[in-house]
Every structure is written in structure tokens, then in C-alpha cells.
Amino acid sequence: MDEMMPHSHLPAVGVADDEPSLAGVIAEDVAAWCRRLSSTLLEETGESLLGKLRAEADILRTLVDGEGSVVDGQPQAPPYRDRKGRLRNQTNPVTSARNPVAPPMALVGSDGESEFSVVLPIQYQGPPKTLHGGYVSVLLDETMWHAVRTALDGISFTRELTVTYERPVPLGVPLTVRGRVTSTDGRKTFAEGEVLAGGEVCARASGLWIAPRR
Template identity: 35%
Template sequence: MGALVERDLLGEDDVAALAGLAARVRGLAGAALLTGVGAGEAAAVAREVEALTARLAARRRTAPPFAASGGIDTAAGERRMDRQVGNPVTGPLNPVAPPVDLEVTSDGIVRGEFTLGPVYEGPPSYAHGGVSAMVLDQVLGMAAAATGTPGMTANLELRYRRPTPLGVPLLVEAKASRVEGRKVYAAGTIAAPDGRVTVEATAMFVMPQRFVVSKY
């Protein structure tokens, strides 16, 4: 395992500004995929994007930042991170993320509605199976963390029941089924707007012996 890197903690204003930037880059990716402009215009835009990339790269962090929560971990007396804003599934600062907006209910169910666009296409008009796996891994991990025993994915098994459509609201849900020491078992699904399940998943997560973690 690589060495831990010190992370910058962002305030609300910085998170909002960078989330806005990520949203525009997300839109740019979709436009680049679907554009019908000619070669000359595409080359001109590429030069502009290159210049903008250089502006952003002029000052770089060593690792994706965290957003600081306002709460205090009273057991340790230290401030804890509220979320990983660079997460590739839920992170509002990550242009690769859809992103998926998730909530954890009082009974430990993790649930969210999200829509996947053309950049996530696998079979024509349907989501790539790896994208479904990524989303379910995240949601199952959050369900495991909701038990108070957060961990890393040790096993992830998926059953693709039918194609997952693009461009429509999808529902993802997961819940932990049992905890055995440092192991947590969870199950979850992705469902289409008609309620039919497109992907089912089960997973086992293991909390490492020495685990320093932010909340999902």
C-alpha cells in the first residue's frame, strides 16, 4: 500500500467553484464525444482546451482534496472529512464521475438516483458493464461503512440481468447483510425506471488492521 499523502481540506466556497468547473468539463466531454463540427473547428477547440489545461496545471495539488465537515470526532478530538469530493462515482469535483448523489437512511440503506450519458456507453444505447460495477462497488462500500465497520473491497460479484439504459433515471440501492469481525457483507441493485433490476451485486469488505479512513 502506498504512503498516505497529506490532503488539502476545502471550504464550501472552494468546493462550489471547483464543482462548477468539473460540471463544465463533464459537459465538454459529452460535447466532444457527440460533436459534428469539422476537423478545423475541432483542432481550434483542442488548442483552446490545451491552453485552459495549462492554466489549471500551473498550480497542482499532490492528491485530490477532501471537503472538511463542520463536525468533531469527539473520541479522537480531531476534525473528520465529510466526503471524498474527488471520488470517481460520487465526487462533484471529479469530471469522470456521473456523479451519483447518494443518501444513507436511518436503517442503513444506501440509495440514489442517477442518469448515465453517452460517455458511459458500452453496447449501443446501454451503459458499459464496468461502469455499473464501479457504481455498485461504491454504493456497497457505503452500505458496509454504515455499519460502523468501513473496509476495502475484498470480493465483488455481479449478475447482469438485462442491459442498463442510458439517458434515463436509474435507481441504485444497497444494504449490508451481516458483519463478521472485520468483514462486512452487502448486497445491492441497479434498477431501470420501470422498476426492473438490471444489475445485482454482492460484496465482501474487509477493514484492514490499521485503517485510516475518511467517510465515503
């Protein structure tokens, strides 16, 4: 990558300052519905597709009305305030429960290491039954950046990312994506990572992250 790509676990889209928690829960329920709908559109055809779309339309009406949502529940990805005090939605396309593009992935990480677990459905397909190679890079970039984030005080930007594909990454099975910091040099942080399926490494990556000048 020739240009540095900014990362933010909390990308910015403005929302109402007084959004109730139920609205956030409903938003995430609808995002999950969108993911399910995407799979239906890609897996079904003919009358089976039409029947499932009608059923999904009824489910959407129920979700928007708040029926079935936990009234006193809290969203997984609630709005947050940026450094200027503005309220923002969490829009990360890999991890945000509010973004229907995101799987989303479950993360653990600390002290320069991170690990995601995820099962990816058909909407991420490249070759049949196989994860699209570009999305493999997205998963590695996100996971390695999280490793960098746990090791640094502040934000960082992807400067370089090199991915080596060892074997196809399967869909519909548990995947583990790992990242770790390997070294630092001033504002530069180097990291590496891999995607595993069934204990086998499917792809590896190494990269460089740059912290902005203060």
C-alpha cells in the first residue's frame, strides 16, 4: 500500500445525542437481520427465495417495532463521543455489531497481541466455498492493527501490509485470526499475523504501522 490507511475502531457517523439504548439494540437487531437477508439472497432461488423474503419482511416489521428486543438491554456497539465531544456511531466494517457489512468478529487482545474468532457466511465468498482473498487481507489488517493498538498509547496508520496465501480459507467453519507486534522503532511498529482454519495456517501477513507526529 503506497498510502497510509487510517484505522479507527470507532469510525465516525453523527447520530442524535439523546439516542435511547433501545434504539441501539434495535439497530443491531436490524443489522443482524440484514446479514441473514444477504445470505438468503445468495443461497436461495425461485419460489423458495420469494417465500423466505416474505417471511423476512414480517420479521423486519417486528424488529423495527421493538418486539422481541430486550427493553432494558444495551447495544454491543453503542454510540461514543469523539475528541471534540461529538456523538458518533461505531461503523467499523469488521467488528461493529451495528454495521451489517461486519461479520462481526469476537476479539481478545492485550500486550501487543490480538486474536479474533469468526465464522463467515456466503456473502464473503470468492471462489466457491472459499473466502475472498481481499477479505482475508481485511481480517489480517484489522487483527494486526488491534495488536498494535494494545501496545501503543494512541492511534496508528497502516503503512504496509504484505499477505502470503498458503491455502484457500474456507467459509462456514470457525476461523482464528491472530496478530502480534514484533518490534518498534520510534513511530514505527511492525506486526505479523495469520489466519487459521482447523489448526492449519491459510494465510500469513506482515506489516508496518505508523503513529502520527505529536
